[in-house]
Amino acid sequence: MVLLGLSAFDGVACTQSLYGIAVTDEDGDGYLSDVDCDDTNADIHPDATEIDGDGVDSDCDGDDDAVLPEG
Numbered sequence: 872m873v874l875l876g877l878s879a880f881d882g883v884a885c886t887q888s889l890y891g892i893a894v895t896d897e898d899g900d901g902y903l904s905d906v907d908c909d910d911t912n913a914d915i916h917p918d919a920t921e922i923d924g925d926g927v928d929s930d931c932d933g934d935d936d937a938v939l940p941e942g
């Protein structure tokens with residue numbers, strides 16, 4: 872029986888030291904600091920629901936999604 876040669880890449884198990892940059896999850900929201908734009912606030916992470924115009928970029932898209940008044 873021949874097994875396919877996947878053993879060398881059995882998933883990315885070493886996220887903590889990817890590219891030698893130390894990443895952490897300070898606020899314990901499950902998002903490491905390389906993707907978590909506020910790693911001190913568990914309510915803020917890439918999958919959070921953006922609250923328009925509250926002055927906080929909750930979903931880490933770089934935008935507060937503020938609703939501008941028309942006109």
Ligand SMILES: [Ca+2]
Binds near residue numbers: 895896904907910
């Ligand atoms: Ca985090």
Ligand SMILES: [Ca+2]
Binds near residue numbers: 910
């Ligand atoms: Ca966070």
Ligand SMILES: [Ca+2]
Binds near residue numbers: 927
């Ligand atoms: Ca917001």
